[in-house]
Amino acid sequence: MQIVNRSIELETATGIEIYDITPQIKAIVKETGIQNGQALIFSRHTTTALAINEFEPRLMDDLKVYLRKLAPETGSYKHNDLHLRPNIPPDEPMNAHSHLMAMTLSTSEVIPIANGKLALGTYQSVMLFELDGPRKRSVFCQMWGEFKERRQLGVEQWRGR
Amino acid sequence: MQIVNRSIELETATGIEIYDITPQIKAIVKETGIQNGQALIFSRHTTTALAINEFEPRLMDDLKVYLRKLAPETGSYKHNDLHLRPNIPPDEPMNAHSHLMAMTLSTSEVIPIANGKLALGTYQSVMLFELDGPRKRSVFCQMWGEFKERRQLGVEQWRGR
């Protein structure tokens, strides 16, 4: 049993955009040689989120409409009264809706790995939601379990809390 | 420390239905003899989902009303314009609402196991949501941690990605 840390880096588009990060996760499965165990996928931002579902382009359009109906960008939010919040940077965005959308979706997802493969169903993809782009984003991907051979732990320079 | 894979199979009812799968998970805890560790419960479909809450029949009715208010079946969705989507099977359903409901709920849930028992609270049940039935459905259940004795890894025939 061992633990291997990796991260997936993305530069995102403006506003709300959805990315299929399954190829990157599959590449990490292959590179690390993990055979059995789990992939923990963790969104490290408060205006990104995760979901596992069908990455069908027209459904992605529906999803954006859905999220905007739940938390309209033009709604009235206390978080967006920037002049009433202490110690905020000069480029602080008005993004309360992005936070609310993120909490409606997920921050952590755990995917079982069996026989060297993610045990995803036929139509399942792991999706990263950019909810306040454009930005540089990072997704933590921790693999643990039984590997073909000993691997470096990885991401030694990680800044955590 | 070891990993054991199992799956829970269900044949679901029409439309939206909610199933308490706690008894099946408890049976796997008992059968595998896991003492301490975790149960990873993973929904392997894009129109099923998981939640952990009180499985009270009248609350289940409220929950269906709630989900249908969030994502009405009769709404206008691009995903349901089947004639505009390439390479879909002839029996492709119009189920955009089911996908949206699924992403509002969960795909993966991790439950701690302590002293040979799921550390669920008194009123907590693990529920599988069928959001586009009827279908044959499968829930991945991966147990890992300390077991009473060595167990087979299990689910060797698993088709993953």
Added chain:
Amino acid sequence: MQIVNRSIELETATGIEIYDITPQIKAIVKETGIQNGQALIFSRHTTTALAINEFEPRLMDDLKVYLRKLAPETGSYKHNDLHLRPNIPPDEPMNAHSHLMAMTLSTSEVIPIANGKLALGTYQSVMLFELDGPRKRSVFCQMWGEFKERRQLGVEQWRGR
């Protein structure tokens, strides 16, 4: 590799309230000496929930408005027809909205730990949502991975199912 169980206990305020439990989780990371692995945070009640996001006071106000819009306390719910439910305690609350909010948020969150620290992003906090207070509440916190030294498993008296 080892597993260590801890719990976080809170006495909550009336109605809906949101608590930043990151300091308690960080204290458990430090106390147990975990270096690499994961923290599984598990809400053990059906009217509490978890989310990982920015704990900004004005955003917390927006979040309460958001949850109350999704599942209004004054809505009509079958779960609240207490006289139609068998075997309920005399102090059973009318809290269908609390359950619906909880399922919109999360029950389990898994946080990677690297180099002795939670791999949380700069603005991320782990939040416990009290959705039907005031109550005594308990959050399960299971750490597993590589520790500086051997620790007791902990929470031996845990009542599970």
